[in-house]
Amino acid sequence: MPRSDSLVIRILLTALVAFGPLSTDLYLPSLPTLVRVFDTDIAMVQLTLSTFLIGFAVSQLIYGPMSDRFGRRPTLLVGIAVYLVASAVCALATSVEGLIAARFFQALGACCGPVVGRAVVRDVFGRDRAATVLAYMSMAMTLAPAVGPVLGGALMELFGWRSNFILLTGFAVVILVAVWSLLAETNTTRDHEALNPGRMLANYALLLRNRRFIGYVLVVACSYSGIFAFISGSSFLLIGQMHLSPAQYGMSFATVVLGYTLGSLVAGKLSHRWGGARMIRTGTLVSLAGGALGVGLAAAGVLQIASVVAPVFLFILGVGLTLPNATANAVGPYPTMAGLASSLLGFVQMTVAAVVGLAVGHLHSGTAMPLMGAIGLAGLGALLAHRLLVVPVSEQHDPQP
Template sequence: MGTGGALRQPAAPPVPGRNGCPAPDGLPARRAIDYKRRTMAFAPRSRPVTTLLILLVAFGPASTDLYLPALPSIARAFGADSGAAQLTLSVFLLGFAVAMLAHGPLSDRFGRRPVLFGALTVYLAASAACALAPSMEALIAARFLQALGACAGAVIGRAIVRDVYQPHEAARIMSFLAMAMAVAPAIGPILGGWLTTTFGWQAAFAALLVFGSVAFAGVLFVLPETHLSPDPGAIHPVRILSNYRSLVADTRFRGYVLVVTGSYAGIFAYISGSSFALIDGLGLRPDQYGFCFSAAVLGYMSGSFGGGRATTRLGIDRTIALGNAFQLVGGLAGLGLALAGVFSIASVVAPAAVFFFGSGFALPNATAGAINPFPRMAGAASALMGFLQMAGAALLGAVVGQLQNGGPGMMMAAIAFGGLVAVLAHRLIVRKLASS
């Protein structure tokens, strides 16, 4: 509009973090330069950045699901039993759980890029150590270190989204990240099965080394620092412990976390035991196993889609109850078939798919129920919940590994147990508290 005579419409205020708008007043010169780099690099439609964020959050699923078909081959290569091979999964989950408590505060204190570089360096070294491991003990140790690095991708990737994008844009980006978390378990075992069948078990870890190298290059060349105001108190032990103490004291938080832990423990029981049941027990090739595992994962993807729609109609708690019912039915059906001596692809995959379908309803809603009441401690709530979820699943997975005898019975018992924990926690803690 011209400047003469007519009233000039007020200009829309610039949106920080968008399209190179000026840095806020008071920033030091170096920080102002970083701010400009950030707003230019993180344009809303920046495909390289969106792709990098997807890679970062996919580290966890890729690092477990890609090598699942290789577990029996690993056990045979080192002359170990299935329990020792499954420890490579449980130890990874334990390392992931421990790192969850550390990466968030560290990145708040020192910035996103330094912590990512350090974590990815550890991940690359550990992936190479996995591929070259001379013994089962060395592989287990390398898997623990690999988890410490992989966890940073999931934790810091989401933090970067919060740093950079406006709420409506963040929701769009988060949807891409959720898709990556769902798609990785579907395609990972298929790719891992082909790699194992064609090149041997080491190929899965070589692929993870390539995956990590691509992410490292992306952080180096694409990602500027997004956390411009580091918090010196973020890693203060008293502050961290105070937040965790407040969360543990909340009964509702404990109830929802038990739902999440039971659901994920059931999923992990299938993750840790299914390759031995289907490959060693039924004689499937690793590439064939990949397709069977993906069939169960499709149950979770379908449940997540249906659960999202159900939440708008039923609310969080009714949707959780519905998901828990599917989980318990799937677990008990699988256990009943195993006790009856029925052992086939369908008797293993179909009950697991039903459990996974229910988890798609229960897990996201229980996660939201645990975190939503604590907006000022959302990071701490997410970290503590993730730690307890992963630690519980790792413990149950280790038990399955030690007691599994090549059949599906112990695995199905663990899946049913996870479903039962979720049902009891929701009915006896969350629902009872809501009605009181």
Template structure:
């Protein structure tokens, strides 16, 4: 077994967290081909992404509180087993309806890894150090979305879209082995809580009443929704509308993830020097700037790959800065129910993103306009949410150092 405070444990938790971006990003280049193979439209294939987010969101409401009672490790093991089975179902899906079922079940199982990995970091490292550890975890995890579209494009080219889900099943099997044989339980027995519905609901009510928790969560959800709007629409905009080859799409996606990677390094490097809220303000400002530029170019009728990818690299730089800090800020005040806090945080994040992504698919007009305007609005929403719900509270209570 690994030591809880070791670097190897952080890497293992980052690999578990990477399950989410792998399951969403790897099949992006294959979406147009999947629509053709299953004889359906872009809106139905895009729904496999939104339904995945919806299943992911619902599962988080269960796995966090259950892990507060029984521990993080057994819940993650059960989730990976379900993810593995669902990935096989997606591979064998004869129609888009079966694919939708498989994606929902895949999300329901896959949620346990990212949600409980965050909670485990809070269990092991405490409220202050968790922000720095989550930032460096995000740096490691950035390899997943950077490589996933390139790997997905290669698999599509040589083996067909089904091979994407075969690889996801193999990844889940590897993570299952790590959990069973190497990763110890991070939640001490003396900190475990009742799973009684009344207790769970009381924890959720407590969290929803905390202005700081809601502020950090909404900032995160807005930034993540901008990211998800790109995931929902970019393959149809760049590949179908602008004629970008699937392999080049994967390369461009890698550049976007590089922006996120640099942002996470900035977040980790300056976490102690600048503090959580200065970094979030910086990240939200960068997100807003990138999103507004993309929306402006699309509104002006400039429909070129650089006008989409360039501003989104800037947007993702901001996401990389604020994402780990908002996670740590939301979890910091609640060590007694870190699993429930991580669950509710993830539920709100994914639900808002699923709605935004669904709207991008429904109102897609064949150009980049709908996607770009959505990303611009989400960047502005992140900035406004932090200013109104978190920064103003800190100005009123300057002595409060908990958050």
């Protein structure tokens, strides 16, 4: 097997983290079609996204302690196998209710990738190098949401919506084989009490009593919820309301994702030199500026491709600066329970995003305001979480959060 810090393993970890983005972004161009195919409404089809996030959130609470107890490798193999089966069921769904149920189980498998992947990064690279590695992984991972809607739009036009889930099934087969043959165990300090309910509750309570941890988690949750607001509502606005083709929508989505790529690249270059506090402060300000621009244009009644794409590009550029640093600083101080800390972080992140996605779906009005309002509030929330929860503690104990 290759070394745990080799380029091959970094690529594999990036693919594992991409389970989530691929599972949500690939079929986005198909969402308006699903409304017609299943003879239902936008809010019901949007549940295929929010239910996925709910399943993702719940299972994060289990995968972290599982990987602390049994090891990273066996936990990944179980999760990917669940994902593979559920993806095949999604491809065979004959009703929107069946698709929603299958998406929940698909999420139960998918979330092993980012949870255990982040823990592997912490195992191998430690706290100091983790932010840089996560930033470069995030930059590479943006290929999934950048390519996903473009590829999904092409598959949709050529073969129909089921082809998206057939592709995800094949992806799961490849990753399952790769983990089995390439990834060595990185958890050298197994916690045999990690799955003890009392111990889990005590550890979660320990984390939740840490104001800085809560602050970083809320920064991540608010930042990601802005991204998910766009994921959740953009196809109904750009395809359903503005009549873009699935392929054109995919290109618009890829343009937005470029902002995250740029932000992650800058974070990878400057995080070690600037430090987490400055990167997060800069990133949250940039995201808030993008959200405010989007709200202003929506309030003025401007509805063009540029008036939607440009503000979200700016918002996600800021998220690219913020997310790797906030994630590394949330998980980094807990080497003996990195899996559990990663689980709690992911649970809050996905739960908040699912609520925001549901709100965007139910408030759909044919204008950009529900979408842009959610993104603007997300940017403001991330900024306030850092300023009010992280910075005061850092000034008292550590000038470099």
